[in-house]
Amino acid sequence: MTPRLLVLFAALTLPTVAFAGETLDRVHAKGEVVDVLVNDYPPFGFINDKNELDGFDVDVARAFAEKLGVKLKLETPGWETIIGGKWAGRWDLAISSATPTEERAKVVNFPVIYYSLPAVLVVNKDETTIQSAKDITGKKVGAGTGSSYEAYLNRNFVIPGQPAIEFPFGNVEVVPGDETVNFQNLALGAGVRLDAIVASAGTAQGQIDATGKLKVVGKPLFAEPNAVVTDKGDPEWDAEVARVIKELKADGTIARISQKWFHTDITKDAE
Incomplete structure (x- = not known):
C-alpha cells in the first residue's frame, strides 16, 4: 500500500x-x-x-x-x-x-x-458482439445488489487512494440481484436474460469452471482491494x-x- x-x-x-x-x-x-x-x-x-x-x-x-x-x-x-x-x-x-x-x-x-482481486467482465461463451467494457452500452448487465460492481456500472464508483476508474461505456441497463442467479441466467445463452456480468475474477472463474458456458472478455476493469x-x-x-x-x-x-x-x-x- x-x-x-x-x-x-x-x-x-x-x-x-x-x-x-x-x-x-x-x-x-x-x-x-x-x-x-x-x-x-x-x-x-x-x-x-x-x-x-x-x-x-x-x-x-x-x-x-x-x-x-x-x-x-x-x-x-x-x-x-x-x-x-x-x-x-x-x-x-x-x-x-x-x-x-x-x-x-x-x-x-x-x-x-x-x-485483492480485479473485477472482470463475463459473457456467455457464445457471445460475439461484446469484446470489452466499451461494448456494454445499452446492454443488460448483471451485478450483485449493492456491490461495487453495481456502482461501477452506474458510473459512480471511486476507490479511495487509487487512480480514477475509467468508464468506457455509456448508459447500461443494470440488473442487480443475487450473483448466483445472475450467472445462471447468463449461462442460458447470449442475451437471453443478460448480456454480461461484472464480478470478481475469483467468482467469475468459479462460475466458468462450474458451468462451462461462460468466459471473461477484455482486460480487468479495475483493481479491487x-x-x-x-x-x-x-x-x-x-x-x-x-x-x-x-x-x-x-x-x-x-x-x-x-x-x-x-x-x-x-x-x-x-x-
Whole structure:
C-alpha cells in the first residue's frame, strides 16, 4: 500500500465515537467472536452441499478466531445490513469481501485489507458482439445488489487512494440481484436474460469452471482491494483486527487458504 493510500485509508477509518476496547472486552468475556458475511457469494461465502457455510471468507474467519483464541460464530444478516453500519454490538466484524469506498467509509470502518482481486467482465461463451467494457452500452448487465460492481456500472464508483476508474461505456441497463442467479441466467445463452456480468475474477472463474458456458472478455476493469469491516466507534478493536489479519498474512495462513480456493495467492498484492 502506498503512503498516500495509507493516509487516506486511515482517514476513512477514524471513529466518530470512542469506546476504547468495548468490542475486544466483549469478545474475550464471551470467548466468541461474531463474524458476519454473505452466503450467496461463492467461492467466498456460500452454503455447501452439507448445508453449511463454506468458502474463502469462512476459512479466513475461522483462522482469525483461532489466532485470537476464541470460538467463531457466523451470521448472515444480508449485505445491505452489514455495510449499513450501526451494528449496536450484535456483531464484531465482517470478513465478507468488502471493497472500501468513500460512501461506505462514512458508516463503517475498514481497518485492514486482506486480499485483492480485479473485477472482470463475463459473457456467455457464445457471445460475439461484446469484446470489452466499451461494448456494454445499452446492454443488460448483471451485478450483485449493492456491490461495487453495481456502482461501477452506474458510473459512480471511486476507490479511495487509487487512480480514477475509467468508464468506457455509456448508459447500461443494470440488473442487480443475487450473483448466483445472475450467472445462471447468463449461462442460458447470449442475451437471453443478460448480456454480461461484472464480478470478481475469483467468482467469475468459479462460475466458468462450474458451468462451462461462460468466459471473461477484455482486460480487468479495475483493481479491487477487499477489507475487513468493523462498526464505527472502537479504535482499539480496529487495531486488534488489523494486528490479527497481518499476522495471518505474515505466517502464510491466508495464502494457504487462498491456494485452497483459487490455486493462487490473492493476498500478495494486498498491502
